[in-house]
Amino acid sequence: MPTPPNTFAVLEVAYDAQTAQQMWDQNVPADLQERSGDPRDPGRYGSLSDVDFAQQAVALWSSGESGSCPGWISDIAVDSGYVVVTEVDDSGLGGACTSDYNPYRVLVAVDRADLPASESVATTKIRIADTNIGSQVLLADYPLS
Numbered sequence: 488m489p490t491p492p493n494t495f496a497v498l499e500v501a502y503d504a505q506t507a508q509q510m511w512d513q514n515v516p517a518d519l520q521e522r523s524g525d526p527r528d529p530g531r532y533g534s535l536s537d538v539d540f541a542q543q544a545v546a547l548w549s550s551g552e553s554g555s556c557p558g559w560i561s562d563i564a565v566d567s568g569y570v571v572v573t574e575v576d577d578s579g580l581g582g583a584c585t586s587d588y589n590p591y592r593v594l595v596a597v598d599r600a601d602l603p604a605s606e607s608v609a610t611t612k613i614r615i616a617d618t619n620i621g622s623q624v625l626l627a628d629y630p631l632s
């Protein structure tokens with residue numbers, strides 16, 4: 488299903504290894520370069536074999552970033568009944584980023600303690616930290632349907 492209109496970002500969660508493998512196969516190009524360190528550039532910074540599904544889930548963050556201020560997810564946590572996604576802007580521009588919207592997506596391992604239970608995803612609100620973007624962010628089980 489396409490992303491609903493007026494949606495700035497979507498966090499889709501795979502709670503089990505089979506669904507996470509489907510997510511990986513559908514979103515990670517086979518020729519993506521392996522990298523390490525901070526995820527400033529597109530690349531593969533780990534693999535599904537790094538995920539402990541007893542303690543973690545895998546999430547797909549689909550959003551946008553400024554062309555002059557690339558960023559990445561630094562944290563996902565539950566706070567005051569919300570799932571809060573924190574992004575890092577490593578530009579050094581001090582908030583003087585351009586307002587262009589460049590879509591990107593990233594898969595991340597997330598501690599289960601920082602996510603709602605699978606049966607609560609549909610009723611849990613989500614927001615991006617330090618922004619007023621809340622109603623335009625969607626939380627869903629993978630795949631979004």
